[in-house]
Amino acid sequence: MKININFAQQNFSLPWRAYAAEFLGTFVFVFVASGAVLSNxxxxxxxxxxxxxxxxxxxxxxxxxxxxxxxxxLNPAVTLSLWLTRKISAINAVFYIVSQVVASFAAGAVLLYVFGDRALGFSLGAPILGADVALAAALVLEAVLTAALVFAVFATTIDKRGPVSFGPLVIGLVVVVAGIFAGPITGAALNPARVIGPAVVSQNFTNLPIWILGPALGSLFGIVYEFLFLRKGTKGK
Structure with missing residues (x-):
């Protein structure tokens, strides 16, 4: 059975449904990812x-x-990358990102309720930098790993030649591998929504720009993929 998944082709006749889906999906992701940290x-x-x-x-x-x-x-960096490559309109990109960020705040609030005030000292499970990790190195690592995530998105869901049905699996595996590698270093966020809600709800803003700017820089890889593999005249477009 072929599953049709395309990050760039949605029916916006009822756009609120798309925004609601982004909210719900991002909420569950942030809740589980941060919750796993707190459970640990x-x-x-x-x-x-x-x-x-x-x-x-x-x-x-x-x-x-x-x-x-x-x-x-489910990731502002992914939405930004798709907007930069004209796969989504500016207005829908804005509402997608707003939905994702609001979901992150909601997840942070529910995490606080579930784990209590003791979780505030651990930023409600938001990523933190490892000991002696330089800010510049952390920024570069988040950017590179986010670029790898964007690579997976474009290669499996945007490029018509890609294994579309396996897109979610491949994207999820990239997050798993990034977590194993960079979890102890930067927390391997690869997604501003993964950090913003828990960090703000816990009022811990330490190094927060790392997890916003890094993924934003990584999102630029979508332009690279578009230029190299999806230019007009190639079979993938």
Whole structure:
């Protein structure tokens, strides 16, 4: 059975449905990803692998579930990349990002309710930098890993030659691998929505720009993919 998933082709005759899907999908992803971090802290050492699997599997599942409605962006960096390559209009990009960020705040609020005030000291599960990690190095790492995520998005859901049915799985696996590699270094956010809500609700703004600017820079890889592989006249366009 072929599953039709395309981040760039949605029916916006009822756009509020797409925005609602982005809210719900992003909420679940942030809630699970941050919740896994807090569970590791308070209820037993599940390790980096389990936390990475929780984030990647949650994201992949939410993309599957929202793809037919909104395209399953669930990440401001992905939406930005698709806007930069003219796969989504500016107005819809704005509302997508607003929906994603509001969902992040909602997830942070629910995490606070579930885990209590003790979780505030751990930024409600938001990523943190590892010891002695330079800010510039963290920024570059987040940018590179987000570029890898955008690469997966374009190669599996935008490029018509790609394995479209496997898009959510591939994207989720990128998040898992990034978490295993960079989780102890930067938290491997690759997504501003993963950080903004929990960080703001817990009022911990330390190094927050790293997880906004890094993914924003990584989103530029969509332009690179478009130029190299999807230019007019190629079979992939």
């Amino acid at each position: 802290i308070f209820f037993g050492d599940v390790g980096v692998l389990a936390q990475s699997l929780a984030a990647g599997l949650a994201l992949g599942a939410m993309i599957f579930m929202t793809a037919a409605i909104s395209g399953g962006h």
